[in-house]
Amino acid sequence: MSQPGEGDLEPVASTDTGDNWAPTRALGRAVLVAGLLLVAAVLLGRTDLVILAAPLALSVAFALSKRPRSLPGLRLSTVESFPVEGGDLGATVEVENRDTVGYDLTVVHLQHSPWLRLEGGADPNAPRRGPRGGNRPYVTFVPRGVATAVELAGPATRWGRHWLGPASAHAVAADGLLVSRAVVTGALGVKVYPLTDPFKADEAMPRAAGLVGQHRSRRPGEGGELAGVRQFAPGDRLRRVDWRVSLRTERLHVAATLSDRDAEVVVLLDLLADAGRSEGVGGNASVLDRTVRAAAAIAEHYLHRGDRVSVLEYGASARRLRPASGRRQYLTVLEWLLDAHPSPTAQERGGAQLAAGISAAALVVVLTPLLDARSAAMLAGLSRSGRFVVAVDTLPTDLASPTVNSWTDLSYRLWRAERDNTMGQLAEHGVPVVAWAGAGSLDAVLRDVARLAAAPKAVRT
Amino acid sequence: MKQLIQQVRELGRITGAPLLVRGVVFVAACAGLLLAAPAGLSSRALLGFVALAALPAVAPGGVSVIVVMLAVVGMWLADTMLFLAQPSLGRLLGTAAALYLLHSGAALAAVLPYDAIVDHQVLMRWGTRALLVLAATGVLTLLLVNVLPGLYITTPTVALVVGLAVVAAVVALLTRLGRRP
Numbered sequence: 001m002s003q004p005g006e007g008d009l010e011p012v013a014s015t016d017t018g019d020n021w022a023p024t025r026a027l028g029r030a031v032l033v034a035g036l037l038l039v040a041a042v043l044l045g046r047t048d049l050v051i052l053a054a055p056l057a058l059s060v061a062f063a064l065s066k067r068p069r070s071l072p073g074l075r076l077s078t079v080e081s082f083p084v085e086g087g088d089l090g091a092t093v094e095v096e097n098r099d100t101v102g103y104d105l106t107v108v109h110l111q112h113s114p115w116l117r118l119e120g121g122a123d124p125n126a127p128r129r130g131p132r133g134g135n136r137p138y139v140t141f142v143p144r145g146v147a148t149a150v151e152l153a154g155p156a157t158r159w160g161r162h163w164l165g166p167a168s169a170h171a172v173a174a175d176g177l178l179v180s181r182a183v184v185t186g187a188l189g190v191k192v193y194p195l196t197d198p199f200k201a202d203e204a205m206p207r208a209a210g211l212v213g214q215h216r217s218r219r220p221g222e223g224g225e226l227a228g229v230r231q232f233a234p235g236d237r238l239r240r241v242d243w244r245v246s247l248r249t250e251r252l253h254v255a256a257t258l259s260d261r262d263a264e265v266v267v268l269l270d271l272l273a274d275a276g277r278s279e280g281v282g283g284n285a286s287v288l289d290r291t292v293r294a295a296a297a298i299a300e301h302y303l304h305r306g307d308r309v310s311v312l313e314y315g316a317s318a319r320r321l322r323p324a325s326g327r328r329q330y331l332t333v334l335e336w337l338l339d340a341h342p343s344p345t346a347q348e349r350g351g352a353q354l355a356a357g358i359s360a361a362a363l364v365v366v367l368t369p370l371l372d373a374r375s376a377a378m379l380a381g382l383s384r385s386g387r388f389v390v391a392v393d394t395l396p397t398d399l400a401s402p403t404v405n406s407w408t409d410l411s412y413r414l415w416r417a418e419r420d421n422t423m424g425q426l427a428e429h430g431v432p433v434v435a436w437a438g439a440g441s442l443d444a445v446l447r448d449v450a451r452l453a454a455a456p457k458a459v460r461t
Numbered sequence: 462m463k464q465l466i467q468q469v470r471e472l473g474r475i476t477g478a479p480l481l482v483r484g485v486v487f488v489a490a491c492a493g494l495l496l497a498a499p500a501g502l503s504s505r506a507l508l509g510f511v512a513l514a515a516l517p518a519v520a521p522g523g524v525s526v527i528v529v530m531l532a533v534v535g536m537w538l539a540d541t542m543l544f545l546a547q548p549s550l551g552r553l554l555g556t557a558a559a560l561y562l563l564h565s566g567a568a569l570a571a572v573l574p575y576d577a578i579v580d581h582q583v584l585m586r587w588g589t590r591a592l593l594v595l596a597a598t599g600v601l602t603l604l605l606v607n608v609l610p611g612l613y614i615t616t617p618t619v620a621l622v623v624g625l626a627v628v629a630a631v632v633a634l635l636t637r638l639g640r641r642p
Contacts, residue, residue, distance in 0.1 A: 026568035029527045033564070035632040037534060042624035047605055048541070048553050052534065055561035055598040060635050062594065105583045107574060136474070137574045141582040175590060176568030 020071050020181050027177040030060045063174035068099045072106055072142065076167040076185040085159045085195045086281040091118055093167045095140065096147035103171040108138045108150050113162035115280060116190065120152035142171065157280030159194035159292060161338050163187050193334045194289075195281055196297040197436075227256045235304055264308045264323050264359050267295045270368035270375050271315035274342035276396045287369040290394040292337050294367050294436050299333040311336055314354070314368075314378060316343035323359075348374050351381015363388045365442070369395040370433070376422045383431045390445050391426060391433040471576070478579035479570065483518040486566040490514035490529050493559030496552055497537040499544045517563065521570035526563065533560055554602060558595050565591050 037053035040046065072095050079090030095106045112118055112135070120138075142148045156162065165187035171180040229245050232252035245253040269291055276286040285293070299309045303325060310323035311333055321336045358364060364387045368375045382389045401412045423433040432445035494510040513532065516525035537556060540546045548556075569587055573579065 024568065024571065025522060026526075026564065026571065029530070030564055031632060031635045033527065033530050033534065033560075034635070035628070036531075038628040038631060039625065040538070042628050044542075046541075048537075048548065051553055051598070051602050051605060052537065052557045052560060054601050055557055055594050056564060057631060057635065058597055058601075059561065059565065059590075059594045064635070104587065105572070105580075107572065107577065136476070137577040139478070139573060139577045139579040139583055141580050141586060172572045175565060175587075176572055179572060 021068060021173070021178045022181070024172075024177055024179050026175075027060065030056045030177070034060065059175055060177065063177050066101045066174075067178065068101045068103065068171070068173045068180070070099050071180055071183050072096060072103065072169055072171045073098055073147070074108075074167060074169045074183045074185050076110070076165050076188060078164060078188055078190060079153075082191065082193065083156050084193045085156055087156060087192075088153055089116060089118070089156045089190065089192075091152045091164055093138075093150045093152070093169070094147050095142050095150070095169050095171075097142040097144050097171070100144055101173060102144040103142045103173050104176060105139050106142050106148070106169050106171045108140065108167065108169045110138075110150075110152065110165065110167045111135065111187075112164045113190075115158040115160065115162055115192070116156050116164065117154040118152040119154045120150065155281075156190070156192040157282070158278060158289070159192050159338065162190045162192055164190050191335070191338060194292045194296045194337055196300050197293050229253050230256050263302075264310065264362040265298070265302045266310050266312060266323070266358050266362045266364045267298055268312045268314055268354070268364055268366040268368075269295055269340060270366060270372075270378075270394075271313055271340060271343050272348065272375060273344060273369065273371040275369060275371060276399050284398065285396055287371070287394050287396065288340065288342060290396060290436055291367045291369075292340050294392060294394060295340075296334060296337055298365055298442075300330055303327070303330045303333075309333065310362075312354070312358075313340065313343075314348065314366075314375070316345035316348075318349070320357070323362075348378070351378040351383070352385050353381075354378060355382050355385035355387050358382075358387055360386060363390065363446075366391045367394050367436070369393065370419055370422060371395070373422075376426060379426055379431045380429050383426075383429050389431045390442060391431050392441065393423070393433055393435045397435070474576040476576055476578060478581075478584060479573045479575045479577060481584070482566055482570045482573060483521065486521055486526075486563060486570055487514055487518035489559045489562035489566055490517050493533040493556060493563055494529065494536070496556045496559060497533045497540065499536065499540040499546065517567050518570070521567040526567040530560060530563060533563075550602070550606065554599065557598060557602075561594065561598070562591060565594075 034053045034056040037049045038057070041049035041053065074096070075092075075094040077092050077094070079092060083089045091110070091112075093108050093110055095108060097103055097106075110118070138150045140148050140150055166184050168182050168184045170182040172178070173180070229242050230253065232241065232246075232254050236254045240254040240257075242253045242255045271288070271291070274286055274288045276289075277284055278286040278289050295311065299311065302309050306325060308323040308325045309329060311321040313319040319336070319339070321333065324332070364382055366379055366382070366389060368379070368391055370376060370391075370393060379389060379391050401408060403409070426433055434441055434445045491511060491514040494514055495507070498506070498510065513529060516523075517529050519525075533556065537548075541548060565587075
């Protein structure tokens with residue numbers, strides 16, 4: 001699959017052979033009925049039968065006087081690249097008539113991922129009546145020597161790597177008497193990045209834990225050292241606005257500073273199990289959805305502040321993204337998250353093994369639904385190894401268990417109680433567990449972690 | 462059962478344009494059967510015609526279209542030969558138009574997916590071509606009526622052979638046009 005992008009067109013296999021067009025059943029029907037009527041007219045000496053046969057014979061003769069020869073050309077392209085879930089994506093299917101005869105119609109099918117809600121038609125400006133989209137075929141008129149574009153647009157409702165295509169088309173000519181062979185394009189890959197939940201952690205990063213050395217860093221971020229003045233951008237704090245420059249230039253400018261911290265944030269994704277039903281953006285979210293969106297939000301927040309962020313996977317594939325900072329790292333994190341899938345495994349590394357690859361000064365944010373006992377053990381192991389761990393509970397609050405029998409409700413409540421118990425035990429081990437709630441989720445626990453960082457550990461191995 | 466539910470669910474996806482074309486097929490089939498039928502038929506037979514006319518609309522790509530077309534021709538022959546009816550020019554033209562519209566509409570409906578979003582130009586162009594063919598048929602009818610002595614001509618044997626040869630040539634030409642690469 002090729003990558004999406006403007007002008008990313010798939011070549012079309014089109015040959016000019018005699019087998020390109022086939023007669024339909026309508027042709028045989030018209031010739032048979034017209035022939036029978038004309039024979040009967042001659043045998044019986046009846047003019048009325050000639051008149052009955054006349055429109056059929058005339059239409060066949062008129063339609064077949066000019067026959068198409070070559071196949072229609074077909075191209076599939078995407079308009080927008082790098083959409084975020086919920087954002088609009090555009091796709092164009094272009095049908096080209098390279099023949100000397102116009103097609104009566106061309107039927108275009110475009111297959112795509114169910115997470116892409118593409119709708120449209122031959123004329124996007126036409127008023128919309130009736131049902132639209134939903135993987136429907138599109139029928140368009142293609143005159144000779146002209147290319148007609150079927151514009152499709154709609155939101156991508158879930159993050160991930162989606163497929164767009166293949167598109168197929170077949171043309172109909174000669175009043176429906178001839179139909180062409182289908183032409184098919186390849187498929188395009190569409191990357192849809194996760195929508196970052198609004199996240200802020202204004203209160204405190206465990207700075208005491210994250211600080212290394214006394215030197216100012218050279219990275220832009222929150223700090224006291226002036227790096228320059230630049231234009232205001234979304235996410236900038238109002239207190240950073242440089243009013244003098246803003247008044248002079250009539251545009252908002254902020255004083256950019258260098259980061260005076262060198263904290264590392266490790267976002268650990270627990271992918272041992274998934275739960276819940278994903279309904280895309282705006283609907284119910286599964287554990288994986290919440291995990292990915294939360295990871296994107298946390299990474300965006302800390303990278304914007306100039307910290308180094310790395311991402312780890314706790315699952316079968318055990319992927320790891322090296323720590324780095326800056327905008328490029330944010331894009332890399334988003335790309336990395338697209339390949340996050342639930343990957344249950346029988347043997348998983350413990351917390352101590354994981355901790356070996358994590359800097360001792362790093363803040364470890366573990367996104368876990370705590371569905372697997374090994375997740376809790378891993379959290380405890382990380383904490384025992386002296387890492388500053390914050391667990392973010394990604395289990396959806398509205399998760400309902402399917403009722404199997406009368407014991408279902410009771411067993412579900414027991415399981416919830418056991419899970420709460422585990423969370424309590426983790427808290428005793430110095431691992432605060434906080435439910436993911438977007439902005440301000442981590443403020444309270446970060447304050448606690450910062451306090452813990454200054455104090456001796458409660459439990460040591 | 463699952464398949465039936467799926468089919469019923471898919472019926473909800475049908476769009477306006479294919480529905481309109483299938484409606485034209487149904488109306489044309491109804492009109493053709495009613496115009497060609499001998500006078501004085503019972504209401505039960507008329508209901509049977511309506512049911513028969515629904516078949517090409519439901520399955521325009523099937524054999525039901527040619528069955529209905531042959532039924533129209535058969536009833537026309539029966540009415541004029543057995544019941545010795547003298548059809549008016551209007552009835553004749555109406556039957557010819559219905560026969561053609563049934564064929565042409567079914568040809569279009571067969572290639573239009575039932576849930577397709579259709580560009581209105583496709584239907585406009587199709588309608589214009591159908592009107593042109595019907596207009597040409599009207600002109601031809603007027604010519605035939607004015608030039609020939611009547612709707613019933615007693616032909617000598619030579620004329621019969623020549624006529625059959627012409628018909629064979631026309632059918633061969635149409636068939637060749639259809640098969641030509």
